[in-house]
Amino acid sequence: MIKRLREKNIIVEMEVSVTDIQENDSNVRVILQHKDGRQEELNSEWVIACDGGNSFVREKLGISFTGKELTQHFVLADAEVQSDLIKDEGYVFISDDGMFLFIRFNEKYSRIIAEVSHDPLLNKAKNLTYEQVKQLAENLCPFPLKISEPVWTSGFWIHENMIANYRHKRIFFAGDAAHLHSPAGGQGMNTGIQDAYNLSWKLAYVLHGKCSEFLLDTYQIERQQVGRNVLRNTTLLTNVMTTHNFIVKHVRDFVISHLGKMNFVQKKIANTFSELATSYSKNLLVKDCMPWRSGPKVGTFNADIFSRLQTFHNGTSFVLLSIRLNMRIS
Numbered sequence: 001m002i003k004r005l006r007e008k009n010i011i012v013e014m015e016v017s018v019t020d021i022q023e024n025d026s027n028v029r030v031i032l033q034h035k036d037g038r039q040e041e042l043n044s045e046w047v048i049a050c051d052g053g054n055s056f057v058r059e060k061l062g063i064s065f066t067g068k069e070l071t072q073h074f075v076l077a078d079a080e081v082q083s084d085l086i087k088d089e090g091y092v093f094i095s096d097d098g099m100f101l102f103i104r105f106n107e108k109y110s111r112i113i114a115e116v117s118h119d120p121l122l123n124k125a126k127n128l129t130y131e132q133v134k135q136l137a138e139n140l141c142p143f144p145l146k147i148s149e150p151v152w153t154s155g156f157w158i159h160e161n162m163i164a165n166y167r168h169k170r171i172f173f174a175g176d177a178a179h180l181h182s183p184a185g186g187q188g189m190n191t192g193i194q195d196a197y198n199l200s201w202k203l204a205y206v207l208h209g210k211c212s213e214f215l216l217d218t219y220q221i222e223r224q225q226v227g228r229n230v231l232r233n234t235t236l237l238t239n240v241m242t243t244h245n246f247i248v249k250h251v252r253d254f255v256i257s258h259l260g261k262m263n264f265v266q267k268k269i270a271n272t273f274s275e276l277a278t279s280y281s282k283n284l285l286v287k288d289c290m291p292w293r294s295g296p297k298v299g300t301f302n303a304d305i306f307s308r309l310q311t312f313h314n315g316t317s318f319v320l321l322s323i324r325l326n327m328r329i330s
């Protein structure tokens with residue numbers, strides 16, 4: 001990505017920190033601290049704050065990030081895992097002792113995640129020893145796993161937090177700086193990238209004078225709803241997967257083992273977690289003039305149409321499609 005940006009004369013600077021930020025009606029003033037101690041003042045029309053869950057910009061502007069902390073505690077380890085299970089599939093094992101998940105994420109390594117809320121030794125752990133990783137796998141995974149020494153381990157708690165407004169005058173918030181949630185379903189990075197994608201083409205249109213600033217308000221309208229849904233779904237999934245409630249456990253197990261096998265349920269889950277089901281149909285930018293007709297809906301993603309469009313359309317410009325209507329009058 002950095003190489004592609006360089007080809008377009010956009011240089012990504014590493015180890016540069018924002019140490020101060022102020023905005024007025026026409027401009028944002030940012031103070032940057034370089035690694036060599038040099039300070040730089042930057043004046044910009046717009047700023048995108050994508051500085052993570054502990055966003056400096058958010059805190060500097062005194063913007064609240066409200067929500068709650070979930071009670072569960074998890075640990076993770078990235079290691080080489082050998083087993084008789086299918087290599088390119090992810091596995092989740094749920095038991096009363098805790099949830100255990102492992103998923104291969106590249107040629108070499110798998111990520112192991114275990115819920116350790118009820119383990120008095122591990123439920124405050126910030127990282128794990130090799131012995132503890134092996135022990136967890138032995139206790140929580142019903143299949144034998146051969147695990148190499150992990151390259152990274154960490155403990156983590158989950159915050160469910162959200163910013164009230166993705167735009168603060170001339171500053172936009174994107175990614176974890178705007179929304180923080182459970183990693184269940186692996187959506188954090190994807191949601192942040194979608195934020196950036198949604199905002200960047202709009203900013204480009206405004207900066208090039210092709211559109212009024214009104215377009216920028218649609219960023220908040222479109223993306224906050226997506227963020228809210230992600231927070232709700234990931235918290236629900238985390239709670240359901242780690243529940244010790246007898247009734248919820250039985251309903252969950254029934255749903256997974258029966259409904260979970262059905263094609264349309266699998267498709268619905270895949271579409272939700274891949275965020276392909278994201279819809280912008282109810283906002284200011286689109287209008288369905290024929291809501292009664294069948295076929296793809298305005299403002300929604302349609303894989304079939306999208307794959308055909310991609311041959312001549314990069315997704316950030318407008319395309320006029322001419323559709324021939326065959327009308328029969330009888």
Ligand SMILES: Cc1cc2nc3c(=O)[nH]c(=O)nc-3n(C[C@H](O)[C@H](O)[C@H](O)COP(=O)(O)OP(=O)(O)OC[C@H]3O[C@@H](n4cnc5c(N)ncnc54)[C@H](O)[C@@H]3O)c2cc1C
Pocket residue numbers: 016017018019050051052053055056057076156174175176177183185186187188189190191192
């Ligand atoms: C255990 C775990 C598993 C996860 N698994 C998945 C997954 O499978 N799929 C998925 O999509 N997401 C996953 N996520 C979430 C994902 O990692 C985050 O949502 C994503 O990294 C957020 O990206 P971001 O760019 O918004 O923030 P960050 O990745 O936090 O990046 C923020 C950047 O801003 C920089 N920064 C901070 N302050 C300043 C400052 N003052 N000046 C300059 N720079 C600054 C930081 O150094 C950092 O580089 C997981 C998260 C966890 C904890």
